[in-house]
Amino acid sequence: MSNKYRTHNCNELRKEHVGSNIVLSGWINKKRDHGNLLFIDLRDNYGITQCIIDKENSNFKELEKIQLETVIKIEGKVVNRSNETINKEIKTGEIEVGIKKYKVLGTCKELPLPVFSDQEYAEEIRLKYRFLDLRRKKIHENIILRSEVISFIRNEMSKLGFLEFQTPILTSSSPEGARDFLVPSRLNPGKFYALPQAPQQFKQLIMVSGFDRYFQIAPCFRDEDARADRSPGEFYQLDLEMSFVEQEDVFSVVEELLVSTFKKFSSKKLLFNKFPKITYKEAMLKYGSDKPDLRNPLIIFDITEIFSRKDVSFEIFKKLVKTGSMVRCIVTKNTKDKPRSFFDNIDNWAKDQGASGLAYFTLEKEKELLAKGPIGKFFSKDSLEEIMKLTGAEIGDSVFLACSKQKDLEKITSLARDKIAQELDLIDNEIFAFCWVIDYPMFERDEITNKIEFSHNPFSMPQGEIEKINFSKPLDILAYQYDIVCNGVELSSGAIRNHIPELMYKLFSVAGYSEKIVNEKFSGMINALSYGAPPHGGIAPGIDRIVMLLANEKNIREVTMFPMNQNAQDLMMNAPSNVSDKQLKELNISLKSKK
RNA sequence: GGGGGUGUAGCUCAGUUGGUUAGAGCGAUCGCCUGUCACGCGAUAGGUCGAGGGUUCGAGUCCCUUCACUCCCGCCA
Numbered sequence: 001m002s003n004k005y006r007t008h009n010c011n012e013l014r015k016e017h018v019g020s021n022i023v024l025s026g027w028i029n030k031k032r033d034h035g036n037l038l039f040i041d042l043r044d045n046y047g048i049t050q051c052i053i054d055k056e057n058s059n060f061k062e063l064e065k066i067q068l069e070t071v072i073k074i075e076g077k078v079v080n081r082s083n084e085t086i087n088k089e090i091k092t093g094e095i096e097v098g099i100k101k102y103k104v105l106g107t108c109k110e111l112p113l114p115v116f117s118d119q120e121y122a123e124e125i126r127l128k129y130r131f132l133d134l135r136r137k138k139i140h141e142n143i144i145l146r147s148e149v150i151s152f153i154r155n156e157m158s159k160l161g162f163l164e165f166q167t168p169i170l171t172s173s174s175p176e177g178a179r180d181f182l183v184p185s186r187l188n189p190g191k192f193y194a195l196p197q198a199p200q201q202f203k204q205l206i207m208v209s210g211f212d213r214y215f216q217i218a219p220c221f222r223d224e225d226a227r228a229d230r231s232p233g234e235f236y237q238l239d240l241e242m243s244f245v246e247q248e249d250v251f252s253v254v255e256e257l258l259v260s261t262f263k264k265f266s267s268k269k270l271l272f273n274k275f276p277k278i279t280y281k282e283a284m285l286k287y288g289s290d291k292p293d294l295r296n297p298l299i300i301f302d303i304t305e306i307f308s309r310k311d312v313s314f315e316i317f318k319k320l321v322k323t324g325s326m327v328r329c330i331v332t333k334n335t336k337d338k339p340r341s342f343f344d345n346i347d348n349w350a351k352d353q354g355a356s357g358l359a360y361f362t363l364e365k366e367k368e369l370l371a372k373g374p375i376g377k378f379f380s381k382d383s384l385e386e387i388m389k390l391t392g393a394e395i396g397d398s399v400f401l402a403c404s405k406q407k408d409l410e411k412i413t414s415l416a417r418d419k420i421a422q423e424l425d426l427i428d429n430e431i432f433a434f435c436w437v438i439d440y441p442m443f444e445r446d447e448i449t450n451k452i453e454f455s456h457n458p459f460s461m462p463q464g465e466i467e468k469i470n471f472s473k474p475l476d477i478l479a480y481q482y483d484i485v486c487n488g489v490e491l492s493s494g495a496i497r498n499h500i501p502e503l504m505y506k507l508f509s510v511a512g513y514s515e516k517i518v519n520e521k522f523s524g525m526i527n528a529l530s531y532g533a534p535p536h537g538g539i540a541p542g543i544d545r546i547v548m549l550l551a552n553e554k555n556i557r558e559v560t561m562f563p564m565n566q567n568a569q570d571l572m573m574n575a576p577s578n579v580s581d582k583q584l585k586e587l588n589i590s591l592k593s594k595k
Numbered sequence: 596g597g598g599g600g601u602g603u604a605g606c607u608c609a610g611u612u613g614g615u616u617a618g619a620g621c622g623a624u625c626g627c628c629u630g631u632c633a634c635g636c637g638a639u640a641g642g643u644c645g646a647g648g649g650u651u652c653g654a655g656u657c658c659c660u661u662c663a664c665u666c667c668c669g670c671c672a
Binding site: 111 | 623629666668672
């Protein structure tokens with residue numbers, strides 16, 4: 001493409017263009033002014049071309065004064081660079097453009113943050129001037145990567161026989177799950193739409209409508225507090241759903257897709273091409289978390305039984321165990337020679353995390369097996385042998401122990417597993433370790449209210465033969481509910497859905513919802529399921545997190561073009577903002593207090 | 596809602612035990628410089644030390660309150 005702005009882009013010119021007259025347009029990335037000779041690095045989306053002008057040219061004085069990031073058009077001639085002046089860092093580094101004429105296309109004020117630098121800047125300023133920030137190399141490339149990943153996924157999904165559909169953005173609020181974003185309805189005063197937390201019900205309705213395989217790069221809106229890996233407001237999922245499938249069918253589609261995506265867009269190795277399956281229960285025991293980082297070789301062991309032995313005299317733990325606490329431990333290989341500070345640092349760190357600390361000892365053999373460390377003396381030789389049997393620990397290894405009630409114990413051992421692995425540098429940053437976490441429980445008991453609640457998704461299919469499910473023991477019911485985890489990041493969750501209305505009423509009644517309420521809140525769904533629904537299931541991998549892993553970023557805002565800050569404000573667009581009284585009146589809304 | 600961290604020039608940061616007129620690099624402005632690619636050299640401008648209060652002869656520094664940003668917990672079916 002050649003027009004009045006350019007004959008080439010800023011990454012196109014090579015040796016073979018030497019001698020030709022060309023037109024380039026772009027931003028002034030950097031100037032190097034030698035007084036009688038001026039270098040200008042002209043930048044566009046594609047790259048950088050060095051342009052040069054000297055005092056013989058009448059434009060020289062003006063160009064010397066021009067601000068960085070001004071958009072200009074340059075007419076000139078491609079010239080060869082001598083060997084010593086070739087720049088191998090850029091693709092156009094063998095040539096430069098001798099400037100004949102130039103024109104300013106867009107002026108630029110003094111910059112609030114430099115564009116050409118690789119330095120890190122405060123997010124507040126980056127988000128306020130996001131359009132400048134996005135010109136910077138790294139984030140510019142991240143956003144391009146995101147585009148390429150999405151278009152690759154679209155293409156793959158299409159090849160796999162999935163059809164892409166859009167679903168409504170204005171929908172109804174649902175009682176389960178996260179806090180909704182609400183939108184007042186002008187035509188229905190006092191009533192509200194909700195933005196979808198996910199197209200969950202719609203995608204099931206698509207299956208009931210007879211479309212066999214659906215996908216969508218779907219925006220999801222949840223009004224919850226932010227984290228580094230969680231944008232406030234909105235995020236994107238690769239939402240997909242399939243009819244007449246079992247869990248394994250969903251797994252094989254998603255594995256194929258993720259393996260090809262990660263192989264295409266990253267040089268890091270996949271630890272498993274076939275993702276291992278870990279049950280929820282096993283994950284909580286061995287890793288203390290339902291999003292285990294399998295790059296980390298450390299495993300948590302339950303050794304509660306040791307503390308009912310007579311030859312163990314660690315009374316603090318023994319007393320706690322009698323009142324229902326458990327003891328779990330992490331074994332580190334060959335750490336007997338680590339300095340005392342290593343152990344104490346971890347102990348102190350655990351205290352900072354709100355735990356009572358991490359007790360530890362090291363297994364050593366002098367005349368006979370013994371435990372060294374502050375609590376070593378409380379363990380007999382036999383009890384140590386039993387611990388070694390339970391955990392696979394060997395002489396020279398150290399054992400870190402925590403004692404608490406199950407939930408706190410899981411949390412602290414999970415954190416400790418990460419912390420200790422970091423301290424010992426056990427995590428290989430150059431791999432992706434995927435796994436499935438399966439067999440989630442259908443229900444859980446709320447610790448505060450003591451009520452039975454859905455633990456994940458109320459629309460999931462319970463496991464086992466439907467006639468034989470024991471609803472009087474709801475906590476034992478498992479669901480066909482699954483997550484994909486990669487490097488400790490929860491990438492997606494999905495389920496085989498419950499397509500049988502009677503069964504759904506039963507499950508909802510366990511969680512305290514009457515048939516009437518279910519009919520009211522999920523009328524669309526429950527009604528649809530009563531008119532011939534196919535068995536179906538799906539999953540929804542998070543696009544932002546996938547790109548985050550591929551771009552090797554720890555913060556989701558580094559792969560999001562226009563993110564909000566932690567307080568869900570858009571500093572560039574000034575959202576949220578006040579609205580006029582007229583708007584409020586139309587919506588039949590009055591504010592309690594106005595600022 | 597709770598805990599941690601940060602806040603000093605347009606940007607990135609330094610600032611000792613509380614002690615004179617708060618510094619550096621980049622950027623800006625002006626001058627010098629024809630082969631740089633983080634060009635170099637010289638000069639100038641630029642500060643409510645986040646805000647408010649307190650202690651003190653004296654506060655960027657100590658104390659209290661508060662605000663903003665960020666990380667974490669809660670929350671996120």
